[in-house]
């Protein structure tokens with residue numbers, strides 16, 4: 001059965017691939033699972049029909065038969081568990097890859113999202129200028145730790161996994177700030193992720209929506 005995911009009808013990032021449907025598209029492309037996309041407006045995301053799928057009125061969602069899922073990490077994990085290619089066979093290595101998925105959304109992504117909040121949503125507030133360097137320092141701290149762990153490896157724990165997929169996408173949001181480039185090993189790690197054919201296909205698909213070609 002072909003799953004259906006939701007994505008922004010008009011992504012605020014204009015097609016830079018930062019919206020979280022990109023992770024789901026990427027995972028589906030990595031495992032070779034075709035999918036349909038239902039585009040939703042901001043208004044529709046807050047309506048009962050979408051809230052029944054996603055209690056917080058956001059994208060992405062994933063529907064397959066009578067299964068409806070929300071949370072990009074949960075969706076990617078579901079895809080990774082159902083198909084070969086995104087999680088190792090070895091039980092310990094598998095749970096370590098899952099731990100990296102949690103690290104991406106729970107440890108690395110939160111300070112990155114704080115930067116978005118302080119720059120964009122709170123940019124005009126009196127505390128924004130004072131808070132900005134604190135937030136950037138927290139990000140630098142995390143990236144330093146992550147880059148030490150990555151070392152000169154290509155991926156976080158052996159072969160490319162769903163953990164890398166989630167981590168690369170979380171880090172991508174940092175690129176415009178210049179902070180990612182302060183950590184050349186992480187910048188190269190993200191570039192390796194973006195170079196994967198599955199990423200390229202996922203990126204092109206969401207860009208086609210933004211540019212009106214889809």
Ligand SMILES: N[C@@H](CCC(=O)N[C@@H](CS)C(=O)NCC(=O)O)C(=O)O
Pocket residue numbers: 018019020021045057058059060070071072073
């Ligand atoms: N933790 C959620 C976050 C979902 C999320 O923040 N989605 C954004 C797009 S990337 C969204 O729908 N924003 C619109 C809104 O919150 O109204 C996930 O990983 O799926």
